[in-house]
Amino acid sequence: MELEVEAVDAVDDDIVPTGIDAPEYVLYGGKGGVGKTTMAAGTALASARDGTATLVVSTDPAHSLSDTLDADVPADPAQIRDDIPLYAAEIDPEAALSDGPFAGGDDGNPLAGLLGGDAANPLGGSMPGSDEAAAIRLLLEYMDDPRFERVVVDTAPTGHTLRLLELPEMLDSMVGKLLTMREKMGGMMEGLLGGADDQDAGIDSLREFADRIEQFRAVLRDPAKTDFRVVLVPEELSVRESERLLDRLEQFGVPVGTIVVNRVLQDPGEVAEFDGEIVAPNHTDCDFCERRWQVQRNALDRSQELFMGHDVRRVPLFAEEVRGDRLLRIVAACVEQ
Numbered sequence: 001m002e003l004e005v006e007a008v009d010a011v012d013d014d015i016v017p018t019g020i021d022a023p024e025y026v027l028y029g030g031k032g033g034v035g036k037t038t039m040a041a042g043t044a045l046a047s048a049r050d051g052t053a054t055l056v057v058s059t060d061p062a063h064s065l066s067d068t069l070d071a072d073v074p075a076d077p078a079q080i081r082d083d084i085p086l087y088a089a090e091i092d093p094e095a096a097l098s099d100g101p102f103a104g105g106d107d108g109n110p111l112a113g114l115l116g117g118d119a120a121n122p123l124g125g126s127m128p129g130s131d132e133a134a135a136i137r138l139l140l141e142y143m144d145d146p147r148f149e150r151v152v153v154d155t156a157p158t159g160h161t162l163r164l165l166e167l168p169e170m171l172d173s174m175v176g177k178l179l180t181m182r183e184k185m186g187g188m189m190e191g192l193l194g195g196a197d198d199q200d201a202g203i204d205s206l207r208e209f210a211d212r213i214e215q216f217r218a219v220l221r222d223p224a225k226t227d228f229r230v231v232l233v234p235e236e237l238s239v240r241e242s243e244r245l246l247d248r249l250e251q252f253g254v255p256v257g258t259i260v261v262n263r264v265l266q267d268p269g270e271v272a273e274f275d276g277e278i279v280a281p282n283h284t285d286c287d288f289c290e291r292r293w294q295v296q297r298n299a300l301d302r303s304q305e306l307f308m309g310h311d312v313r314r315v316p317l318f319a320e321e322v323r324g325d326r327l328l329r330i331v332a333a334c335v336e337q
Contacts, residue, residue: 019050040154042331070324234296
């Protein structure tokens with residue numbers, strides 16, 4: 001079977017939103033592999049087109065932002081486009097562990113062995129959540145950076161994102177345990193973690209970081225400042241995980257303004273105002289396309305309750321990998337219409 005349309009070579013600049021109607025922070029969450037990076041890149045591209053200094057940052061250890069933007073994205077924020085104020089960064093959790101309250105060594109936090117682990121420390125070992133904690137420390141710095149008027153975040157998969165929200169309680173619990181250990185072990189603690197002044201400095205550092213995370217949660221809870229967007233694909237497993245994510249976010253008091261359904265088997269022209277020619281699913285002569293579309297419709301039908309009260313956006317399944325401005329422009333047109 002031959003399709004009578006060809007892959008699009010160019011996208012009319014007029015279809016790409018110039019600026020977006022969104023608050024200062026836009027975060028994309030969801031399970032791995034649903035297209036969070038693509039959505040974040042498209043949103044950031046549209047945001048920067050009206051001169052808004054926009055940073056798109058990835059906290060996912062398996063970074064793909066460089067590939068999606070088709071540009072070299074560094075670990076620290078840098079402008080990646082000359083024509084618009086678009087900045088990007090891929091946070092390196094391992095590098096972040098070497099600084100701040102997670103740093104070890106002579107000049108670092110004496111509690112680092114309990115946090116990130118150190119071969120020279122008998123209490124070493126990887127603390128669950130330490131990489132997420134280090135990544136969020138840098139993210140908090142970027143969100144407060146006066147250079148950026150909007151920050152778009154490509155978060156790590158669902159479990160990582162939720163652990164970030166759980167950090168204040170975890171750190172408070174850790175501080176409590178350390179204080180208890182100090183009361184019971186006395187001098188032995190000095191041998192392991194330095195003198196009382198060093199221990200106090202480390203504990204104060206943890207408390208300060210926990211306070212910063214709590215401030216971050218307060219920002220997430222404010223819809224005037226943050227739009228937390230959940231990305232899913234129209235398949236039952238993705239819908240179920242998205243439901244669990246929404247439930248947990250609700251428990252933390254984090255509202256979700258937008259749900260993005262990615263890889264929908266529809267003609268792009270049915271999803272956004274797009275007049276160009278592009279390969280689209282053929283539901284008339286292609287049995288495979290029709291069966292997959294039925295699977296998607298069944299999943300979407302079962303998720304109607306999930307969509308209630310949210311702004312639902314659809315992004316089509318493209319015949320090629322979304323990489324670079326050409327297809328990101330269509331993604332932006334779908335998500336920011």
